[in-house]
Amino acid sequence: MSTPPPSLDELRARALAASAPRAVRADLAISCERLVRIFSSDGIEVQALQGLDLTVDQGDLVALVGASGSGKSTLLNVLAGLDTPTAGSATVAGCDLLAMTPKDRLRYRREVVGFIWQQTARNLLPFLTAAQNVALPMQLRSGHRAAKRQRGRVTELLEALDIAELGHRRPAELSGGQQQRVAIAVALANDPAVLLADEPTGELDSETAVGIFEAFRTVNRELGTTVVVVTHDPMVAGEVRRTVAIRDGRTSSEVLRRTVTDEHGQETVSEREYVMLDRTGRVQLPAKFLAALGMEHRVAVDLATDHIAIRPDDTD
Numbered sequence: 001m002s003t004p005p006p007s008l009d010e011l012r013a014r015a016l017a018a019s020a021p022r023a024v025r026a027d028l029a030i031s032c033e034r035l036v037r038i039f040s041s042d043g044i045e046v047q048a049l050q051g052l053d054l055t056v057d058q059g060d061l062v063a064l065v066g067a068s069g070s071g072k073s074t075l076l077n078v079l080a081g082l083d084t085p086t087a088g089s090a091t092v093a094g095c096d097l098l099a100m101t102p103k104d105r106l107r108y109r110r111e112v113v114g115f116i117w118q119q120t121a122r123n124l125l126p127f128l129t130a131a132q133n134v135a136l137p138m139q140l141r142s143g144h145r146a147a148k149r150q151r152g153r154v155t156e157l158l159e160a161l162d163i164a165e166l167g168h169r170r171p172a173e174l175s176g177g178q179q180q181r182v183a184i185a186v187a188l189a190n191d192p193a194v195l196l197a198d199e200p201t202g203e204l205d206s207e208t209a210v211g212i213f214e215a216f217r218t219v220n221r222e223l224g225t226t227v228v229v230v231t232h233d234p235m236v237a238g239e240v241r242r243t244v245a246i247r248d249g250r251t252s253s254e255v256l257r258r259t260v261t262d263e264h265g266q267e268t269v270s271e272r273e274y275v276m277l278d279r280t281g282r283v284q285l286p287a288k289f290l291a292a293l294g295m296e297h298r299v300a301v302d303l304a305t306d307h308i309a310i311r312p313d314d315t316d
């Protein structure tokens, strides 16, 4: 017996449900939906984010990649509470980034997120020692109260980042890599839910960069902090479970990696590429796949029981 077609009322109810804002999942560290950021200068508008969708689970370690100008820094600045989106929704650790008062925003930047800039010198105050730099966010949060606990936390963080013996040095007495380790400790001082880093290894040589990335992994694994890192370095991007590519202000594709152990105990990393499907059904197909089959302008689409086939335009 065939199922009767849905009634008009049923279809209306489905359409209404699909257009209603979705409830934010409590287990998500980051949730962005149709995020838009338009910059206007000298009468010219630049759409840096063009309806970007992104979700990041708590405890995830994600690399954001994409061509220059694709919108990575714009996204990170919005997530860090340094910039406000033009439209859409963005929630980090339950905080609605479009509905914060200036006071909420200050608290958010101090307590909910930690941020690391590419420029090593921008992350630290030059006249304070490494330990004083790490203690500062805690003092700004709760004054000099609980000073003993704050000292304990400084030691713990410097140890976790392998720079326990460098606490008394000022930034100018540290290498670029050591400064970025201190910067990570500063960003973690108030135990944020999310750590954001914009090209944190951009000024470092490749060997030092590997060490810094290892530090992010340690923080993610041992402290459970959700970490999002913008990087140009394909080697760094290849080291994480999830790499999200941004193209023209939207998330376009993702690579998920998992370690597979075969029957001989041999471990290999398997990679799978996915494209993002937005709520209106738009996908950005990988440019290399389209080029390989010469697809442009129009493609043929067919529904099968377990997939949708996209083929080159077959009209004359």
Ligand SMILES: Nc1ncnc2c1ncn2[C@@H]1O[C@H](COP(=O)(O)OP(=O)(O)OP(=O)(O)O)[C@@H](O)[C@H]1O
Pocket (backbone or CB within 6 Å): 039, 040, 041, 046, 047, 048, 066, 067, 068, 069, 070, 071, 072, 073, 074, 075
């Ligand atoms: N403050 C601003 N005013 C005007 N346009 C801006 C501003 N900030 C960014 N843009 C524009 O928005 C787009 C996205 O820039 P964004 O810095 O986010 O890219 P990106 O992917 O981080 O690039 P890169 O890898 O080079 O740092 C670019 O076209 C850029 O010129």
